[in-house]
Amino acid sequence: MWRIAIAFLLFGSLCAVDRQNFKTCQQSGFCKRHREISKPTGYEVISDSIKVNDTGLTALIKNKETTLTISIVSLKDSTVRVVIDENEGALRKRYQPLDALTEKEPAQTKFKKSKLEEGSTKLLTGDGNRIVLQHNPFRVDFYVKDKIVSSINSKETLHFEAFKKKVLLTDREKGFWEETFKDIKDTKPHGSSSVGVDIAFVGAKNLFGIPEHAEGYSLRDTRTYEPYRLYNLDVFEYELNSPMALYGSIPYLVGVHQKRSVGALWLNAAETWVDVESTTADKGNLAKEVLDANTKPREVPQSNARFYSESGLIDVFITLGPQPNDIFRQLAALTGVTPLPPAFALGYHQSRWNYKNQKDVKEVHEGFVKNDIPLDVLWLDIEHTDQKAYFTFDKTEFANPEDMIKDLAEKNRKLVTIVDPHIKKDAKYYIYKEAKKNKYLVKDAKGENYEGNCWPGDSTYIDFLNPKARQWWSEQFSFEKYKQTTNDVHIWNDMNEPSVFNGPEITMHKDAKHHDGFEHRDVHNVYGFFQHSATFNGLKARSENKVRPFVLSRSFFAGSQRTAAVWTGDNKADWGHLKQSIPMLLSLSTAGLPFVGADVGGFFGNPEEDLLVRWYQAGAFQPFFRGHSHQDTKRREPWLFADNTTDAIRNAIKTRYAFFPYWYTLFYEHSKTGKPVMRPFWLEFVEDESSWDEDRQWMVGSGLLVKPVLEADSKELSIYLPGKRQVWYDWETHKARPSPGAVQIPVGLNTIGLYHRGGTIIPKLSEVQLTTKDNHEKPIVLYIAVNQKGDHANGTIYLDDGESYAYENGDYAYWGFTFKKEHDYLHTITNKNLDKKGKFDSDVFIEKIVIRGAKFYPRNAHIFLDDFSPEDLEFEFNRDNFIMEIANPGAFVTREFRIDIHS
CATH class of the missing domain: 2.60.40.1760 (glycosyl hydrolase (family 31))
Structure with a gap:
């Protein structure tokens, strides 16, 4: 029976959603x-x-x-x-x-x-x-x-x-x-x-x-x-x-x-x-x-x-x-808010249903190194388990998972494995036996253990409404229970709506019974919430609360942001689904869930190379960045395409990593203010009413406007610059544009509309290594975009160890940069500690400072460091584009300095 259900589901994937399966x-x-x-x-x-x-x-x-x-x-x-x-x-x-x-x-x-x-x-x-x-x-x-x-x-x-x-x-x-x-x-x-x-x-x-x-x-x-x-x-x-x-x-x-x-x-x-x-x-x-x-x-x-x-x-x-x-x-x-995620989670994730065995994983891993493409995480879907029994590894294809995990970890990479809520009904399977014995399973309307069909065939479902069942579930992630795993393994909770192949609307019967006498109809939308929350707690506990977990969930509810990232599910490899991902992610961000993304390239189908490139370019500027695809699709590792396609994908991924200091700071600031990382225009420009419903562009934080190419064979990209009395700078050319208004730029293979908002300062890596860990404490470039008046800009940077909870005890740094016009002949750049509780002393130094919109003619510049003795600085100034570049200022991110620019 279950094989028929799965065959039906897979056949449906070749078509489209069967609308008749779902109620109006x-x-x-x-x-x-x-x-x-x-x-x-x-x-x-x-x-x-x-x-x-x-x-x-x-x-x-x-x-x-x-x-x-x-x-x-x-x-x-x-x-x-x-x-x-x-x-x-x-x-x-x-x-x-x-x-x-x-x-x-x-x-x-x-x-x-x-x-x-x-x-x-x-x-x-x-x-x-x-x-x-x-x-x-x-x-x-x-x-x-x-x-x-x-x-x-x-x-x-x-x-x-x-x-x-x-x-x-x-x-x-x-x-x-x-x-x-x-x-x-x-x-x-x-x-x-x-x-x-x-x-x-x-x-x-x-x-x-x-x-x-x-x-x-x-x-x-x-x-x-x-x-x-x-x-x-x-x-x-x-x-x-x-x-x-x-x-x-x-x-x-x-x-x-x-x-x-x-x-x-x-x-x-x-x-x-x-x-x-x-x-x-x-x-x-x-x-x-x-x-x-x-x-x-x-x-x-x-x-x-x-x-x-x-x-x-x-x-x-x-x-x-x-x-x-x-x-x-x-x-x-x-x-609640999303707690500060581990740094690796903001890197690029590579997934597929499924990487076949350890040899496959090793070859993919080495392919990223060989092709100089950054990567932080490899993912294993359901086929890595022993006959769809979660918390296990296939004894033949993944016979030595410790070696696989160690191999990844030695290159500063992580592994994510899938753990779904349906439990294989098998008297020999320890998870099923324990859940049944402890009465942790959902009951049907007659009071018997609820059964449905899912990936393992006949399945039962954990009653996550039961606090004791949630605690038990959390304990399954301990290294004693989830054998052959380490702190370098994180978790993906899928199918947790819950999905029941032979159930009404492919989910659980509404008259099923949960803890405390409630029916499934009462609690349906929080079922997945309780699962991913228990998973998060289990990962945190296994490290004795020392290592930040990463959990991805497909199902979610209000409050899910406290314990999970979310993606938009089983999308399709076509231009329409690429476009649709943007309003979907903006809606999630608006509703308090900031760590969101869509499967790059589309889960179903085979994207044409142009579409795949454009999706990578869009995904690089969305909070959760993962390539994932169905088992019936062609392999999509970035080096399997034409050289120019691979080059464009590599460039998109490296661009994501280059902005890592900015991304990490935004996630920290979200945890303090609740403001999303990926933002609709109305959050930043509420005075510009015509921009409120824009859903083909977005802001990353307050300083970066993103407009990807969303049409096949595009020759020109039209970008709306929102706000009143604002100035925007093309990231590549530095050219200034006033707002509100639209600009058109020619489209090449590597084009993405990227504009820097006047009045903001963005930190960016000066050079990109292959993982977030490799990039840790590497030099940065400060990009200063002067506001329309030409008198001000500010920005922030947050630093910590990227993986532990030491920041909760003061092991962090939060500093602010300010550009200011003191008078007609003097402009200053200063760095101040914004939170004296932070004791993290970093060796990150500023390799270069780029000032956009420098409508003054600098005669000299010097820096005041700890001893307050001025040191001369070398700089270049472009009168045509009003760009000033200060090379090697000798300043550190977590130490006060002041730069004076005399004009």
């Missing part, structure tokens, strides 16, 4: 019921039930059928939490995915003032925001500086299906007690318990977020279209420009406005659909509130999002900004 909203009972609501649902607040304390409000709300409880809580840093649940006496507990939060109970802050009025209750937060609970009809409005920015239930769509005792079915309740899709019945033993409500974003023309979808970056209006679906699924060769569900779900979106941006986190792990509506404020129930702010409502854009989930409760966090930087910090406070 009309085929989902609860989605259809919610979407058909066209009249107000009639909820109002029971006024005498309102209770207000220092940090929160509770009340009862009701309509003709249902009474619910609501709580509104003021959290730190302009964040508000709204929870709507069944009233006391509910027949069953509802699941909340609180583990997605950094704290299960986020820190609260006191209200400044509260006031109960006729028809409304007003709450003033400690940071000056206002929350208004409208009594009839029920609504929660949010104000920033007396302007309404968001509202819950302004369209009066709140619908909450309370648990009830089973009765005879009625037409209205069709699908309430059971549902069938493609001959698979969902028994719904507890009936339907769906929830839904609308959230308005006043002033927002664009909504961004709710990954993962192969869609444009700006969310489309779905009124005459299928809603966006959040339901983690194994979808190979997915459709482009589609709102259908993919591998992961983060139910978070942002509404952007020039002066105030608002985010909303819908904390629910069940299947969720999201409708989006673009409108203006005069067309809804908020027109009066907008008019009260002395603005014509019809001139105020408004975007509405309507969430509906199959089970769970309504738990919404509204982050009130007001600026984009604030939004990312507020989300990070709720769901």
Whole structure:
């Protein structure tokens, strides 16, 4: 049976996704019921039930059928939490995915003032925001500086299906007690318990977020279209420009406005659909509130999002900004950040399904060395195991894995092995035996161990909702359990949606049972989250918390960034999938998950050489950089192509490594601020409204604009330079361009649109070695891009050992560079320690300084070091391009200096 399932899956890969395997909203009972609501649902607040304390409000709300409880809580840093649940006496507990939060109970802050009025209750937060609970009809409005920015239930769509005792079915309740899709019945033993409500974003023309979808970056209006679906699924060769569900779900979106941006986190792990509506404020129930702010409502854009989930409760966090930087910090406070990754993880990764044996791995490894192509990691897919039993090696093809790992490690390279959540049902397999004995397996609706088909054939599934099962899973990565591995082996968690080949929609039955009595329908979207989190904890523990782990996961949820990197799954080797990778990665970055990438070249199919080169060039400027392909594709190691193709790929990979100091610094800064590494334009240029929905270009940090070639046979590349009163410098030619505006550059094989933003300083390696370890503490070049006024630029650099947790105890360095115009005849470059807690003293020195936009004529330059005695510096100055280059300034990155440039 399982062989048939696998054959079917592989056959499908030759075509495209079979859309018939996955539900539409009309085929989902609860989605259809919610979407058909066209009249107000009639909820109002029971006024005498309102209770207000220092940090929160509770009340009862009701309509003709249902009474619910609501709580509104003021959290730190302009964040508000709204929870709507069944009233006391509910027949069953509802699941909340609180583990997605950094704290299960986020820190609260006191209200400044509260006031109960006729028809409304007003709450003033400690940071000056206002929350208004409208009594009839029920609504929660949010104000920033007396302007309404968001509202819950302004369209009066709140619908909450309370648990009830089973009765005879009625037409209205069709699908309430059971549902069938493609001959698979969902028994719904507890009936339907769906929830839904609308959230308005006043002033927002664009909504961004709710990954993962192969869609444009700006969310489309779905009124005459299928809603966006959040339901983690194994979808190979997915459709482009589609709102259908993919591998992961983060139910978070942002509404952007020039002066105030608002985010909303819908904390629910069940299947969720999201409708989006673009409108203006005069067309809804908020027109009066907008008019009260002395603005014509019809001139105020408004975007509405309507969430509906199959089970769970309504738990919404509204982050009130007001600026984009604030939004990312507020989300990070709720769901966390990516901890500083090990340096090797930011290098290039080479993978394939599958490298056949140790000889194959050795030849590939040596091929990178022989062809002078940087590489940090080689990957092993499922075929490296002993008959698809994870935590093992094939006894014939990988008979001596220690030797293979040692061979890689001697060249400063790592190995990643795959460990999926489905467990081979084999009485001789120790993982299966232990999991079964300890009752760590998911149960089916009848209470027996749940079984499904996956790569090993008959498979069982670990119940990661069980904390004891997670701890046990973590322990399997110890060197005593995962034999023949070392700290140089890291982990890939795939198929963890979970994928079940013979299950409904190729996943687990919704009536399967998990720890604490919850059904799979309640917890589906956090299943993979719990697996990769346990994996991360296991890798960290095996080294006694000394070595930073690297974990890649296909499935994800809010908070996944704390323990995993993510890639966009089973894409295809065509230009459309290359283009689509950019908005997908921007959406993930927007939703708080920064360590993201797409399989370079496409997983399915054989890319033409031009496409492969362009994908490497794009991937080199995306956070996670891996080449990976299906077992039926031709081999793709970079040296297997025409010489000019290999040269272009080598150049792209080396370019990635050259910018390593910048990448590493950005990941450190993300861990402190929550700002993503790969950034949409609106994060940096919120004043430039026309650039907000740009999804063919992006920023790396604040200083680097990237526009890859995305079309076959391109002769010219058009690049939009965003922002107002900005200046941009072509990275290769140094030529300055003002913004906003577009430039066109001719396209050659090595062309990628790369512009340096005026006002920023970027550190870059002066020379590239073959691994990040080889590049550690090598000299750098400082690229200074002077701002439009010609008077300022700044930048930072972060250093540590690249692999341990010693930085948590002060073994790091974080320094800042500043270029400044002191007066008409003097410009200075200084280096200062930005964090005196950092004690890392590096020998990294600055080999050269390049100043772009030096609109002055330098007569001499000298440097002040520790003894404050000036030393003359040699320099060159190009009057045509206003480029000044200072060679060998004799300055070290982690020691103070000042360079004076006299003109």
